[in-house]
Amino acid sequence: MASVDGATGTALVAALGTVASDAGASLTALATTVTAIGTAAADGTSAIGQAFDAAPECTSLAR
Secondary structure, eight states: TTTTOOHHHHHHHHHHHHEEEHHHHHHHHHHHHHHHHHHHHOOTTSSHHHHHHGGGGGTTTTT
């Protein structure tokens, strides 16, 4: 974001493009993490899956 501060014209457009690209990469990484956690939670043999199965407050969560 620092590259956007004070930028004008073409430099501003380029900086905003970088910010948008970085935001997209972050969202992709987040989606990958959420998918991995969901897969592990659905697997009753994994530590996360066993934790979900053992925690009563997790029974209402869709897996």
